[in-house]
Amino acid sequence: MKFPKHLKPAGPQGTELLARERSGASFDVEQLTRFMYGREHLERQAEILKLLEHDPAFDKTNRYYSSREERLHHAFGKEKRFVELCMENKWGYNEIATAEYLIDESGPFTLHRTMFIPTLQGQCNAEQRRKFLLKALNYEIIGCYAQTELGHGSNVQGLETVATYLPETQEFELHSPTLTASKWWIGSLGLAATHAVVVARLVTKGKDYGPHTFIVPLRSQVDHKPLPGVTVGDVGPKFGVNTIDNGFLLFDRYRIPHDHMLAKYSRVTLDGDYIKPPNEKLSYGTMVFVRANIVRSVGLFLARAVTVATRYSAVRRQFVDSTIPSVDPAGTETQVINYTTLQARLFPAIAQAYALLITGQWMMHMYEEFTARLADGDLEMLADVHASSSGLKSLTSNIAIEGIEMCRRACGGHGFSAFSGLTSFYADVLPNVTWEGDNFILTQQTTRYLLKTFRDVVKELRTGAAAAVSEKQSVQNQTSAYLRAYLVSKHGAGAAPAWPVNTPEDLLRPELLVLAFAHRAARLVERAAQRLGPEGNSWNDSLVEVHRASEAHCQLLLVRNFVDVATRSSVPEGLRAPLNALCALFALTTLEKVGFVDLFEDGYLSSQQADWVRSRIHQLLGEIRPNAVALVDAFALPDYLLHSALGRSDGRVYESMTEMAEREPANAGDVYPVAAQTVRAVLDGAQARKERRRRAKAQAQAKL
Amino acid sequence: MKFPKHLKPAGPQGTELLARERSGASFDVEQLTRFMYGREHLERQAEILKLLEHDPAFDKTNRYYSSREERLHHAFGKEKRFVELCMENKWGYNEIATAEYLIDESGPFTLHRTMFIPTLQGQCNAEQRRKFLLKALNYEIIGCYAQTELGHGSNVQGLETVATYLPETQEFELHSPTLTASKWWIGSLGLAATHAVVVARLVTKGKDYGPHTFIVPLRSQVDHKPLPGVTVGDVGPKFGVNTIDNGFLLFDRYRIPHDHMLAKYSRVTLDGDYIKPPNEKLSYGTMVFVRANIVRSVGLFLARAVTVATRYSAVRRQFVDSTIPSVDPAGTETQVINYTTLQARLFPAIAQAYALLITGQWMMHMYEEFTARLADGDLEMLADVHASSSGLKSLTSNIAIEGIEMCRRACGGHGFSAFSGLTSFYADVLPNVTWEGDNFILTQQTTRYLLKTFRDVVKELRTGAAAAVSEKQSVQNQTSAYLRAYLVSKHGAGAAPAWPVNTPEDLLRPELLVLAFAHRAARLVERAAQRLGPEGNSWNDSLVEVHRASEAHCQLLLVRNFVDVATRSSVPEGLRAPLNALCALFALTTLEKVGFVDLFEDGYLSSQQADWVRSRIHQLLGEIRPNAVALVDAFALPDYLLHSALGRSDGRVYESMTEMAEREPANAGDVYPVAAQTVRAVLDGAQARKERRRRAKAQAQAKL
The missing domain is CATH 2.40.110.10 (Butyryl-CoA Dehydrogenase, subunit A, domain 2)
Structure with missing residues (x-):
């Protein structure tokens, strides 16, 4: 079954539309890519991509049509070739991770690399390293x-x-x-x-x-x-x-x-x-590493989904809306990316992807600092990184999964097609919410740490020991600091604290956004502490509050890290505006979605301020609109990775959908044999019934 | 590959646990089932189930292991047999729908029955009915x-x-x-x-x-x-x-x-x-019917997921929590259904399933009344039912899909196994958010109607024509009524309206719950109207507000319909308490989740009232706990439908997981040939590398 080769999609063509989008961007895409990933990552990705994309062992052409058995066979073939490449090119951890990421098909040896070897590295004594680890590294x-x-x-x-x-x-x-x-x-x-x-x-x-x-x-x-x-x-x-x-x-x-x-x-x-x-906790290191890694990966996963949805939304057109300015001839349907309901879902997800990538990098830095210190026998950071990595694994994987599914639905009907590149992808990344600690259970670890810190701060304030706080700017101190600031402003001032946003322009000050999240996190930690107080409820009776406190704390971390990066003096001039817009959109939409209710409740947020936030969000959507495609281009995700008809970088969406449909095995012949046989049998059955009825009627008439 | 036959799961056994749950329920399960579905539905289901469950054409044993090709072959076989059964048993619409629902495998003839025939019925003239419709009905x-x-x-x-x-x-x-x-x-x-x-x-x-x-x-x-x-x-x-x-x-x-x-x-x-x-709108009837049908179906889908998750949560045990009372020996892990984080997710979903089923029935009644009146040329209800069916299709399918995925995750790791019965099921029901009108686009229809009604009410109040309102209690009048009440209380009273809940006990009055939803819906309609006002924003610039107004209106419908049914005088005595608890849980958790923010914002809700709501929810979870399994049993979903190791009515979860794993085709032999070959080749490669290194070293040494 072939599509007529002379037919083209109705114009304007996807290629033109994406080119138009790209030419309208206000910043240099490559500059942003380098800023986000650094040169080393990009060079590694390019080099490994070259090795993979034309190797039949890593070919994705038949992926969406294969049965589990066929895919398992292919996966074993991939593993064999993967080991050869590893050895030939002497790949280290980063190269292996990049290759696995690009191939995007976890296989029968994946856990050998990601869990078996790391565990042996962490838990073998010297003799066992020789006996088992070396063999594992050499695939014996x-x-x-x-x-x-x-x-x-x-x-x-x-x-x-x-x-x-x-x-x-x-x-x-x-x-x-x-x-x-x-x-x-x-x-x-x-x-x-x-x-x-x-x-x-x-x-x-x-x-x-x-x-x-x-x-x-x-x-x-x-x-x-x-x-x-x-x-x-x-x-x-x-x-x-x-x-x-x-x-x-x-x-x-x-x-x-x-x-x-x-x-x-x-x-x-x-x-x-x-x-x-x-020390019982020495083996926590691997757990922290695995969770920090998840935080980083889910950012890339979300980036992938928003890349597909954003490009397709720029190519896809529905309805004629004459209120939306357009250079196309009158009567041309508008690009769906122009609709505010779509922007209000999609653009915050772009901002989330940036937020996750930034916090993923922060988390890895934390982990590296922690292991460096651990090597010197210094365990001070353990509680911090364990708490942060647990809560952030839970929150970021939830954000990413929700965002990926939102992107899939934002692609309309075609988001349900395997050719979108978002269906098996969604199902493949979904276990991140469950493995390495269920997302509801993990947050208990984070809140335990927050409660302990909270009680320490309360004690310190009561005994006036605030001055004695260590000067080292560790995360724990940042946590203590926002809890302390909350308690001081609440109990010190007399009046209940209010968000110091007095004009719409105050929303342009990132530190005030961080402040709102800090206030909310502190308040939810306090609420959990009160619920669990000396005569309070059991831990089990407080789990809802415990979970929310961890979420609020981690939302603060995401916003703070984004603000830190976007306002860094090293940000190139041309990237300041787009990065700040993304950062503000992330903070404000998160605030509106999860924060408003808590902030209204204790009077920190006024109805007037909420209106300003909503107006500012609306304005930011408009600011981001011309940059949307460029912002996802900057994720630099190769077409080989996306393997998506909708998300192709060249915009040939509809041509690609039909080419992929032609490859559906059921379309191999003019007729699908079992369909022809079944329909034949059913039509024959219908004729037989008619014949029986005709005869019965004739007999009945003959009798009369 | 077989599991050792002598091994049993660690005790207490799932069968015992479910039996214990059932004996602790406070109401009669069959009575609730009859109340929810009526006798006719149950008899039909039982009768058709008998015809299907042992027919090889409808056997589900291999479903989870089959490739698309194998499943298509099976599906064509199913269609052939299905047509025979239809004809032999002279099935009408309801029988066919019940059979399709139980078989749970939409096939190549499904759209023939659900779209082709209904369209011919709706749009053929008399001659065409003879020529095409009769042939379609007879499968010619x-x-x-x-x-x-x-x-x-x-x-x-x-x-x-x-x-x-x-x-x-x-x-x-x-x-x-x-x-x-x-x-x-x-x-x-x-x-x-x-x-x-x-x-x-x-x-x-x-x-x-x-x-x-x-x-x-x-x-x-x-x-x-x-x-x-x-x-x-x-x-x-x-x-x-x-x-x-x-x-x-x-x-x-x-x-x-x-x-x-x-x-x-x-x-x-x-x-x-x-x-x-x-009349251009005459063909809307089919659309209304299809959407009303979706509202009803998604209630059954959600019921299915909560049945699986609730039963499994009663069988599954994790962690020893000594604060939770138990009859089991000390040290026995607690049933996960005892944890409040799980209850806070799962029990509201049980209540949602009841809410959707109730509104599904209401929607079908509305449709029937509408078609009856249409036959008399009366088009008055069209705007109502079209608006309600559009907004409810959108809201209820969103609720159901979100709830199903929540249930899947609430099953922990095993929720990711096909044997849970929730993975392909989730993917199969997912298109309900897209087909028959994308969920974001459909709500525009509802809000257009709400805005028109709102403007009529404003005009009516301005001109003092309120007294002239038609006395017929149509839905339109209920909509006008709550919009009018809002406007009167807002502009009439002087002070801003506040929720008349003055003690925690007031939360036991269902009419006050409805009132909060009505206030919120009216306010969001008003907000959309203001945004779109004479000098306001374009429709596209107001889509977010438009969507939210429709949602708020439909949330009100769900709560109002549930309250209407739960407080009906015909409710059997023994069912009053459990139905009212579910109804209150549905209303209060919905209020907390989606309503608090709006109600805080305009001062309708106080922080004190919010605390009462949260306490009441916590209390309701405790009330529902002993009835949880019975409440899902009352959905009366046969094991044949569920086809789930986790959701089996007999609680044999772990036995069933292992039996299903034994049937995995890859386990057919002692070794999986391609695995053995690949591993062999990789190990050989490792030996060859070692040998090369050894030789190179020997040569180097020989040279010295």
Whole structure:
């Protein structure tokens, strides 16, 4: 089935429309790209893209039409070639991450790279590094990280798999006592892994020491069959990431040698004595890194969706609206990007993507500083980065997922087509709200930290110890500072605090935007503290307030980081205006959406100010409109990555939709055989019924 | 790959837990089911379920593992058998709808039943009914409804396909002048249909009369090949509904006879003169019916998701929380349904499902009354039902989709497994936010009506004509009434109106809940009117306010309808308490979520009242907790429909997860061949690298 080759889309053509958009932008796209990512990232992306985009192992042409089986076959082929490229080009962490990101198809070896190796790096002692880590790095073993169980996700302490130490043979015996003890969801386990890091309850000398990690051979290095005592397989089809072989795993009194318990921190002597780690929290580092990474990735994911939706909205036209200025002939439908309901959804999402990328970078800097200090034995930052990374992972993944789905819907009907590039993409990134800590559970960690800081500040104010505050400008101090400022202004002044925005022009002062978020965050922390107060409710009865306090704190972090970057003196002249507009739009739309209700409630915000905010948002949408396409171009996402008919950088949307439809396997012939057979049978059935009725009628008449 | 048969989940078992939940309910489940659906619906469902659940044509066992091709084959088989059952059992509209709902797999003939036949019923003249409708009803032709084009979705007036009347041959010539004129997304068109109702611009005697409908043969009744001049095929893979063959269609100067223009309302004489319809809006009826139907369906969809999430949350246990009372042995993890963060998400969704079902029924009653009156030539209700059905379609589908996804996430990691029954289901129901009018565009229709009513009321108050209001209690009058009450209280009283809730107990008075929603809706209508005022902004510049006014009005309708039903004197005694708790929870959580900000802003709501609302919500969650499982049981959704490991009525969650994983095709053998081959090749590559390094080192040493 082919489309007539002589037909073109109704004009103006998408290519012209995007060119027109680009020529109308007020800033230099490449300059913004460099400002956001730095040169190194861009060069790496360009170099790796060249290696990937024409290699058949990474070809995406058939991706949207393939069954799970076909995609798994393709994914294994990709892994084989990926290992070759890794080795040939001596890729390090960043190159591997960039390549995985561009290929955009997590596969059976993904968890080997992202969880198995990092865990070995973090938890092997010196001997184990030689024995296991080097082999893993050289792909002599393929591994996974087996923690979650069928009946146990969030509560690691509740895991059921047991590893009992047997001093007589110097072995651990792994055992799954129940069905719910089955490891479940373990990526790279279902079909691929030869080994697993298994989290199991350590039992020695009759005592249960809770979850510990073990490296466990699972499949034969010769024929890949599961080893005796091991039950392993794939957990089956999922919403997304179907090219990953998430697996299940049970042990039936399965033994491993003594040196297979990862022993960097805690260990068991050959006699079976337990040696506990010097500090329980040392292993938090990996968790922080993984979460910081999620914050950064989800920013790129959202950038991808807004790129598609913005470009398509500039090409797509619906309705003739004569109130909207246009250079097109009268009667030409207007670009949907001109409609304010679309702008009010799409432009804040562009701003969110920038906000997430900025805070993602901030988070990685924090992590690097933390590990540098940790190397010197300095644990001071741990509470901060753990709290921030937890709350931000939760908030930013929620923002990104919501934004991606909003973008998909903003593409109208075609957003539902796989060719939009947003359907499988949405499903693939969705687990970010659940894995590495469910988004509702993670925020409890953040608020625990906020409550502790709040109580410290209250105590400090009561005892007049404010002057004694450490001078180091750590995040903790920034948190203390806004909590302190709130308490001082609330209890000091007499009158309830009000937002010091006295004219519409005051909204142009970014520090006043930060102030509103700080006030709100402090107030919600206070509210949670009050609810939980000495005679108050239980933790469980306060979870709603606990969750909201973490969200408010992290919203403040996002706004503050954006303001910090946008107002930095190093921002090139030409980028100041667009960056500040995005920053203001992010802050004000977030304020309107999530903040107004709290700020109205305690009288901090007036109805007049709210009107100014809404007017300013409306004005900002208009300011951003001519730059919209350029702002998403600046994300510099290659067409190879997007793989989207709607989001193509050249605007050939409709040509691309029809070309992709031609490749649908069901269109291979003039007729789809099973359709022809079924329709034939149904029409024949109808004729037979008619014939029976005709005959029955004739008989009835004959009888008369 | 089989799971060890002797293993059981860790206790207490899911079956016991659900039994315990059921025995703790305060009301009779069957009584509530009968109250909600009526006996007829339940009997029909039971009867049809019996016919379907053991018929191999409707078997769901392999559904989650199948490729699109396999699913299409299965779907064609389903259609063939479905037609047989329809005919054997002489199914009418309701039976067919119930069967489609239970089978839950829209197929290549679905649009024949839901759009092709209804359009013929609505738009054929008497002769055409004989010629086309009877054949369609008897499956002598299989049809679809071809309106949307590749470049034209929402704007029907912008369609490009042309039907030019040629008086010399008494034919219409259908033509697709551009690529964007290609019909697109047309269900049942891609592979199955022999005929289509095509919406094309009618041109006769050189004049363009805009979109009209034509019945058009597409494929040979003999070999199913596309007829010459017709290009037709499948639009390819989609997020969901992949068992529907959504198609594309182009015409190359393709001719159909004069009598193929559907001529009930407007027509063209044999000479080519255009006869316009007596009333342009007569064809709105079908649209109202389709949208009213969506309102009802999405209530059932949400009910399905909350059934799964609630049952699973009663079986799933995480963390030991000693503050939560339990009959289980100390140290047993608590059921996740006991956590307030989960209750605060899940229980309002249960209440929403009830709210949507109730308003769905109300909407269908409205539609029936409207058609009855229409038959008498009475068009008075048209504006009402058109406005309500548009706004409610938008709001209720948004609520349902958001609620379904919330439920999926509330199931934690397993919500991402296809076996949850919520993944493909989510994707399948998702188009409800886009089709039959995009949810952002539809609300414009509702607000246009609200603005007109508002202006009428303003005029009426100004001229003192209030007394002359018609006495008929139509919806329009209810709308006028709340707008009038708002204006009177605002401008009459002097002081700004405030919510007359003076004690926490006042929240038990449902009429005060309705009042808050009415105040808010009126205020947002007024705000939109002000923004658009004589010297105000353009419609495009006011779309955000326009959208919000429609939402607020429809939120009021949902609350008012729920209150009307829950406080009806016919409610059986035992159901009063649970229904009123649900109704209050729906109203108060909706108020908190969407209403607080507006009500704080104009001083209608005080901080004190907001605290009462939050306390009452917290209290209601506790009241509903013991009834939660019973409340979803009362939706009476058969296990065959749910097809969910997590939502099974018997609570065998983990057994079912493992049984379904065993059926994953990749687990058929001990090894997955391509995995074994790939891993083998990669391990060999690693050995080869080691060998090369070893040799290079040896050579280097030999050289020394």
